[in-house]
Amino acid sequence: MIKNFASIVLLLTIISACSSPAPVKKDSTPKVPTTRLDGLKIAYYSNDSIKKYFEYFKREEATAEKNQRRFENELQKRNKAYEDYIVKKDQEARSGLLSQNEIAMVQQKAQQMQNELLQYQQTEGARIEKETLKSLEAINKKVELWGKKYSEKHQIDLLLIQGQGGQINYINKAMDVTKEFINFLNENQGKIEKEL
Numbered sequence: 001m002i003k004n005f006a007s008i009v010l011l012l013t014i015i016s017a018c019s020s021p022a023p024v025k026k027d028s029t030p031k032v033p034t035t036r037l038d039g040l041k042i043a044y045y046s047n048d049s050i051k052k053y054f055e056y057f058k059r060e061e062a063t064a065e066k067n068q069r070r071f072e073n074e075l076q077k078r079n080k081a082y083e084d085y086i087v088k089k090d091q092e093a094r095s096g097l098l099s100q101n102e103i104a105m106v107q108q109k110a111q112q113m114q115n116e117l118l119q120y121q122q123t124e125g126a127r128i129e130k131e132t133l134k135s136l137e138a139i140n141k142k143v144e145l146w147g148k149k150y151s152e153k154h155q156i157d158l159l160l161i162q163g164q165g166g167q168i169n170y171i172n173k174a175m176d177v178t179k180e181f182i183n184f185l186n187e188n189q190g191k192i193e194k195e196l
Contacts (some may be wrong), residue, residue, distance in 0.1 A: 040157050041154075041155055041156045041157045041158070042156070042158040042159075042175055043151075043154075043156050043159055043176070043177040044159065044160035044162045044168070044175055044176060044177065044178075045147075045160075045161065045162065045176070045177055045178040045181040045182070046163065047162065047163035047166070048163060048164070049179075049182060050143060050178075050182060050185070053182045053186075054143070054182055054185050054186060055186050055189055056139065056185070056186075056189050056193060057139055060136070063135075064128075064131075064132040064136075067128050067132070068128060071125065071128050074120075074124075075124075078116075078120060079117060081113070082110070082114060082117055085109070085110065085113060089110070142192050142195060143185065145195075146185055146188060147181070150181055150184050153184075156177075159177075159181075
């Protein structure tokens with residue numbers, strides 16, 4: 001009887017080992033500890049709206065665009081002068097108005113003009129880009145600082161930035177303080193500019 005019992009236990013063990021176990025459904029509830037929910041104040045503002053309605057940002061962006069246009073216009077002007085010189089001297093050479101020595105000097109001057117054009121494009125373009133990035137970086141740091149001041153003034157525990165391609169998937173519209181935050185920035189624009 002003990003031998004039969006041992007055989008049955010062995011048989012059941014083998015059968016249970018061979019049969020595939022039912023998949024265990026895992027709990028997907030996040031294990032996030034909460035410290036204080038009662039009275040927690042969370043808000044957000046739209047980063048795109050800051051760029052569109054914060055007066056100081058708009059002015060700095062307009063200045064950057066103006067500098068870029070001025071650079072592009074100067075680049076076109078210099079490029080046109082180079083091309084006009086090449087066309088004029090080519091016509092003179094074809095008409096037989098230039099000696100071999102003059103043609104060599106024209107080629108040398110054309111090379112010099114091209115080098116100056118490239119040098120201007122690289123140095124001035126890099127300067128404008130650096131200046132623009134520095135300005136925008138300073139503005140972003142000030143918006144961050146004044147976001148802290150705004151949050152402290154209105155007892156906001158967590159102020160989020162919402163923007164396309166950002167890390168926030170969904171935010172309830174009831175938490176949107178974009179308009180109020182932009183008004184706060186615009187009201188304090190003088191102080192912000194002094195700090196920059």
